[in-house]
Amino acid sequence: MAGSGKAINAESAVEFDRRNTDWYVDKAIQAIVFVGGISTIIFVIGIFVFITREGLTFVFDTLDVKEFLTSEYWDPSDEDAPEYGILALIAGTASVTGLAMVVAIPFSLGAAVFIGEFATGKTREFLKVLVELLAAIPSVVWGFIGLSIMNPLIIEWFNVPVGLNVLNAGIILGLMAAPIMTSIAEDALKAVPDRYREAAEAMGATRWQVIYKVVLPAAKNGLLGAVLLGVGRAFGETMAVLMATGHSINIPTSVFDSVRALTATIAAELGETAVGSDHYGALFTIGIFLFLITFIINLLADLVVRGVRKG
Amino acid sequence: MNTHADQKHAIRTRGLNLWYGDFQALFDVNLGIERGLITSMIGPSGCGKSTFLRSVNRINERLGYVRIEGRIDVLDQNVYDPTVELVQVRKQVGMVFQRPNPLPISIRDNVIFGHRVHNKGKKASAAEEDEIVEQALRQVLLWDKVKDRLKHKGTELSLEEQQKLCIARLLPVKPEVLLMDEPCSALDPKGTEAVEELIWELKGKYTILIVTHNMAQARRASEKCIFMLLGKVVEYGDTDALFLTPKESQTADYIEGRYG
Numbered sequence: 001m002a003g004s005g006k007a008i009n010a011e012s013a014v015e016f017d018r019r020n021t022d023w024y025v026d027k028a029i030q031a032i033v034f035v036g037g038i039s040t041i042i043f044v045i046g047i048f049v050f051i052t053r054e055g056l057t058f059v060f061d062t063l064d065v066k067e068f069l070t071s072e073y074w075d076p077s078d079e080d081a082p083e084y085g086i087l088a089l090i091a092g093t094a095s096v097t098g099l100a101m102v103v104a105i106p107f108s109l110g111a112a113v114f115i116g117e118f119a120t121g122k123t124r125e126f127l128k129v130l131v132e133l134l135a136a137i138p139s140v141v142w143g144f145i146g147l148s149i150m151n152p153l154i155i156e157w158f159n160v161p162v163g164l165n166v167l168n169a170g171i172i173l174g175l176m177a178a179p180i181m182t183s184i185a186e187d188a189l190k191a192v193p194d195r196y197r198e199a200a201e202a203m204g205a206t207r208w209q210v211i212y213k214v215v216l217p218a219a220k221n222g223l224l225g226a227v228l229l230g231v232g233r234a235f236g237e238t239m240a241v242l243m244a245t246g247h248s249i250n251i252p253t254s255v256f257d258s259v260r261a262l263t264a265t266i267a268a269e270l271g272e273t274a275v276g277s278d279h280y281g282a283l284f285t286i287g288i289f290l291f292l293i294t295f296i297i298n299l300l301a302d303l304v305v306r307g308v309r310k311g
Numbered sequence: 312m313n314t315h316a317d318q319k320h321a322i323r324t325r326g327l328n329l330w331y332g333d334f335q336a337l338f339d340v341n342l343g344i345e346r347g348l349i350t351s352m353i354g355p356s357g358c359g360k361s362t363f364l365r366s367v368n369r370i371n372e373r374l375g376y377v378r379i380e381g382r383i384d385v386l387d388q389n390v391y392d393p394t395v396e397l398v399q400v401r402k403q404v405g406m407v408f409q410r411p412n413p414l415p416i417s418i419r420d421n422v423i424f425g426h427r428v429h430n431k432g433k434k435a436s437a438a439e440e441d442e443i444v445e446q447a448l449r450q451v452l453l454w455d456k457v458k459d460r461l462k463h464k465g466t467e468l469s470l471e472e473q474q475k476l477c478i479a480r481l482l483p484v485k486p487e488v489l490l491m492d493e494p495c496s497a498l499d500p501k502g503t504e505a506v507e508e509l510i511w512e513l514k515g516k517y518t519i520l521i522v523t524h525n526m527a528q529a530r531r532a533s534e535k536c537i538f539m540l541l542g543k544v545v546e547y548g549d550t551d552a553l554f555l556t557p558k559e560s561q562t563a564d565y566i567e568g569r570y571g
Contacts (some may be wrong), residue, residue, distance in 0.1 A: 120375060199412040202370050203425040203480065204401035213424070218415045 051287045058281025059288075068285065074249050074265070076279040084282045086289070091251045092259030096169045096241055099255065100234040103174025104181055105227060111178070112185035112226075117211055128186070135179035139239040146172040146244030160256045164246035167255040172244045173234045181230040188222020188305075189215060225305035232297040236290065238263035262286050318387070321346040321488050321518035322367055326381035329359075329366060331374070336362045338542045340381075344535075346487075349510065349519040351533035351550065353526055355565070359542040360522045361409075364490050367520070368404040369397055386487055402429050405481030407491040411473035413465030413480075418457050421465040421476055422447050426483040443483045451479040451509055471502030475509060489513070491521040495528065507532045526566055530554050538562045 059065070063084065071085025115127045150172065151163035158167075192215050200210045216223070238261075246258025247268065266283050273280040322344035329337035337359045344350050352360040365371040367383055369390060382389045390400050405425075413421050422444045426435070435443070444461065448454040453475045457468070465476050474494055481489060491510070495503040503525075510519060510532055523529050529536055529550065536550040538559075546553060546562045557563045 195408065195410060195412040196414055198370065198373065199408065199414060199477070200424070201373065202368060202401060202406040202408075203428060204398045204484070205424075205428050206398060209428060214414055214416075 048291065051284055051291060055281055055284030055288045058278060059285055062278050062281065063285065068282075072249075072251055074260075076269070076273075076282050082278060084278075084285075086262065086286060088249045088251050089260055089262045089265055089286070092166075092245060092249075093235060093241075093261040093263070095166050095252050095255075095259060096173055096245060096261060097231060097234040099166055099170025100173035100177055101227065101231060103171055104178040104230050104234075107174070108178040108181035108226065108230065109185055109223065111182040112189055112223075113211060113216075115182070116186045116189035117207070117215065128183075131179045131182050131186075135183065137176075139176065139237060140243075142172050142176050143240040143243030146240060150244065154256075158256065162246055162256075162258055164244055165256050165258045166245070166252050168246075169241050169244040169259075169261075170255070172240050173237055176237065176240060177230040177233045180233060181226045184226035184229060185219075185223050188219040188226060191222060192218045221304050221306075225301045228297055228301035228304060232294050232301065235297065236263060236294050238267050242267055262290055266290075319343070319345055320384075321386060322520065323384040323387075324381065325384075327363075327366070327383060328380040329362060329371075330378045332376045336542050337366075340544055342537065342544060342547065344488075344518060344520055346518050347515055348535055349514055349521065349533045350535040350537060351529035352520065352522045352537045352539060353524065353529045353565070354539035354545075356524065358539040360537075360539050361492050362542075363539070364406075364492050364520060364522050367488070367490055368401055368406055370406060398429075402484055403486050404488045404490060405484065405486040407474070407477050407481070407489065407494045409493040410497050411470055411477050413468070413473050413476050415464060415466050417462050418448075418465050418468070418476060419444050419461040422480045422483065425480055429484050447479040447482045448476075450482055450512070451475040452505075452512070453479060469502075471498050471505055474498060474502070474506055478506075478509065478513075486517065488518045488520065491519065493522050493524065495523070495525070503528070526554075538565060540565070 068084055068086060069090075070087055071083065072088040072091075073083040073085045074089060075083040111127075111131065115124055115131070119127055146168050147164070150168045154160065154163035154165070154168055196214050196218060197210050200214045205213065241261040242264035245261055245264065247260050247264055248258040249260050250257050252259050266286055269279070270283050273283065320343040322342070324340050324342050327337055327340040327342075328335065340359075340363060342363075352363065354360050362371065366377075366379065367385065367390070371377050379391060382391055384390070385400065385404060389395070414424060416424070419440075423440050426440075426443055445454060445458075448457060453472060456472065457463075457476075465473065468476060474497070478489075478494075494510075495506050498506060507528065510521065513519065514534075521529075521533060523532075533550050536548065536553045537544060538546045538553065538557075538561075540561055546557060546559045548558075553562065554566055557566065
């Protein structure tokens with residue numbers, strides 16, 4: 001019997017450099033994950049480069065940046081004197097987004113507080129699933145609702161000639177943004193440790209005092225992040241605003257004015273422009289503008305959620 | 312302590328049974344906790360001592376699947392009476408938790424939180440509030456350490472200081488009873504000593520019911536002692552007597568470290 005330790009070692013020689021299939025599988029998976037991860041970044045940068053390249057020649061050669069941002073006349077298809085002012089479009093987008101937030105913030109925060117703090121068990125699970133489902137409704141469906149349901153209602157209720165306006169698009173967009181905001185706000189509430197609630201309750205605070213004095217302040221950053229992401233969502237939305245705003249160039253003076261949004265302008269006009277023309281370049285410049293704004297909003301939301309304080 | 316004969320007990324339970332779902336955690340508990348004394352509850356983990364404590368101020372109900380039979384009288388009123396307002400119960404019964412849980416607000420706001428909750432309508436001036444905050448923090452021997460950073464968050468303090476803050480915030484409300492659920496278990500020996508010292512400081516001013524599984528602490532820090540096992544009260548008496556001459560063999564076994 002080869003009983004001694006020395007003999008065993010000699011028989012099964014130790015090979016520290018032996019590679020079996022597990023090693024290869026591991027390396028392969030690592031490579032795939034790496035490519036997958038890096039590709040997202042590459043694609044985003046690629047898109048940015050593409051948009052910039054298409055728009056930049058126009059920006060440098062033709063565009064008067066000051067006029068672009070401050071003129072309210074957008075008439076790129078005029079043969080003799082095309083006008084490229086996006087102020088009215090900015091006003092359209094801003095007014096609709098603003099109204100959307102007025103609608104969405106109370107709804108989404110209220111829903112988040114109810115789901116996170118009051119609902120229990122099955123109700124809570126059901127509501128959470130429902131909110132996720134609502135977030136998945138295609139925007140064209142929302143646009144359809146704006147066009148065919150809200151439009152006649154607004155005309156009838158407020159006795160105005162056109163129901164496709166800031167009010168219509170603001171409500172539609174607010175309802176669209178609310179589910180995602182609810183979802184994120186609820187996550188923020190859930191992240192507040194339960195021992196804070198318990199402490200406040202044990203001191204005699206009522207349910208509402210616990211929420212108002214303890215939970216909401218503690219979740220402040222997350223809630224603000226939710227609102228900012230909602231703004232980003234509303235800002236970048238295209239199809240629903242195209243259908244519900246009335247799509248007419250206008251600096252609105254009331255919620256019953258029709259407006260046109262930046263996004264909708266690109267969607268409606270890009271197909272009809274000649275590649276490389278000034279009009280084409282102007283639309284891409286709007287694209288760059290949108291990209292920058294949404295980028296800033298999302299970055300801000302991200303920073304706020306992480307609790308980085310400004311200043 | 313000078314107590315009135317008819318008001319000897321701050322907490323009195325009769326036939327108290329408690330279930331978590333189908334699991335019975337307390338069996339027919341009949342206890343009278345005397346006013347103005349420090350009473351400790353000892354027993355192995357899961358014996359029901361925390362459960363008992365948490366049912367006195369009804370904070371247990373947060374769990375949602377708790378069922379109770381019998382009654383708990385605090386200051387001669389059944390807290391499980393349907394007409395009872397929890398806010399009023401919790402004004403009389405303050406609680407200190409196992410893990411220090413100051414709120415994520417300033418030290419000052421932490422101390423004044425309960426006072427504000429219970430004094431709606433008659434809003435105290437800033438000067439009055441300052442006075443209340445200082446007094447409470449002085450009572451817990453924390454004033455000198457934090458007086459220059461009252462605006463800092465309570466959660467930034469050390470664990471020992473957090474726990475003292477958690478005691479301090481109960482005092483402005485002037486509760487009759489303080490429930491303490493293993494208040495030192497998250498602290499190091501030095502912190503434990505400091506908090507125990509503080510508990511002694513509060514002796515006589517409040518009825519203190521303290522749960523611990525540190526027997527040395529029970530012995531040092533309390534006048535009366537309750538030993539619980541498997542949801543039942545096994546023995547209740549003067550701390551010294553219970554530790555020196557336990558009447559029940561189970562008590563003797565536990566304090567000699569044969570289980571738990």
